[in-house]
Amino acid sequence: MALHHQTGVDVVWDQKAYMHKTLCVLAILGLTLTPACFCATPPPAGQTNCKGVLVDTQTDPLNCGVCGNPCLTGQKCSAGLCTVGGSGGSCGSCTAGQVCCGGTCYTADPTVGCADGTREGFSDTGAFPAIAACAATWSAQSMQSPRTCQPCGNGLGACAAPEDACAFGWHLCMKNGAPNDLTTRVTMAQCNSALGGAASFVTGTSIFPSSANASNCGASTCTLPLPCTSGNWGASGLGYAPYCCGTGCMSDGCANCIYGTGSDYWAGNNEGCAQYASTDNDGVLCCKDPAVQ
Numbered sequence: 001m002a003l004h005h006q007t008g009v010d011v012v013w014d015q016k017a018y019m020h021k022t023l024c025v026l027a028i029l030g031l032t033l034t035p036a037c038f039c040a041t042p043p044p045a046g047q048t049n050c051k052g053v054l055v056d057t058q059t060d061p062l063n064c065g066v067c068g069n070p071c072l073t074g075q076k077c078s079a080g081l082c083t084v085g086g087s088g089g090s091c092g093s094c095t096a097g098q099v100c101c102g103g104t105c106y107t108a109d110p111t112v113g114c115a116d117g118t119r120e121g122f123s124d125t126g127a128f129p130a131i132a133a134c135a136a137t138w139s140a141q142s143m144q145s146p147r148t149c150q151p152c153g154n155g156l157g158a159c160a161a162p163e164d165a166c167a168f169g170w171h172l173c174m175k176n177g178a179p180n181d182l183t184t185r186v187t188m189a190q191c192n193s194a195l196g197g198a199a200s201f202v203t204g205t206s207i208f209p210s211s212a213n214a215s216n217c218g219a220s221t222c223t224l225p226l227p228c229t230s231g232n233w234g235a236s237g238l239g240y241a242p243y244c245c246g247t248g249c250m251s252d253g254c255a256n257c258i259y260g261t262g263s264d265y266w267a268g269n270n271e272g273c274a275q276y277a278s279t280d281n282d283g284v285l286c287c288k289d290p291a292v293q
Helices: 015-029 188-193 211-215
Strands: 002-006 009-013 048-050 053-055 076-078 081-083 098-101 104-107 131-135 170-172 201-206 242-245 283-288
Antiparallel strands (some): 098 104, 131 283, 201 242
């Protein structure tokens, strides 16, 4: 700190602040190697600096929940999670308690979460109000296939898309590639054991972001959104099977990008998330949209 005299007035001169501002101006003008982010001040409450742009990660569809996590086409960002349905969209406007699917407003299910009206896992709706394990069958396809809005599961028959097993107002867990879509609803221990029996229910994200991560037994690079890719366990697609909850899931104790150390759980060795049939599992995990009460 120094004292600068100017026209008879003593002015306190903060040298550090002056240098900071000077470097900022030079950085903006491209006259110094100092990165522009050096100049950033703490963002306002409720906003996050994502590569120099201030956004609200609770609502920004390009940075939903965290920077660099875009929502899929047709989804919106609500409370930091990419969700499907909701008022507006192709429906124009749905009334309270309804969600939009395929241009039609449907009544949202506030409790069960499975399209057929019954849960096969996480059956205690009081303990698990925002996640459900739903029995379903479907042919080989991407776990992220768009829902057709035709309810399925159990007595309703096979699903045209895996997410159709989820009730309106619910979505296939981690279909947006964001781990917090699952980890904020259940712990790893609950994911492993709360389903009962030797059951396995899958999500919409591969257990590893790349085959290299799987073969090294560690998720060293976790770039969001996590992928849903093809390939099988024995070939170049090692580790591309969808993430799984239940005692019927398999694991070799490696780390991954969902829960971390010792949390790689998958169902079936022969298919990747982008080309996956229900042959090796019992159904899907459905997560409640934040907007549904």
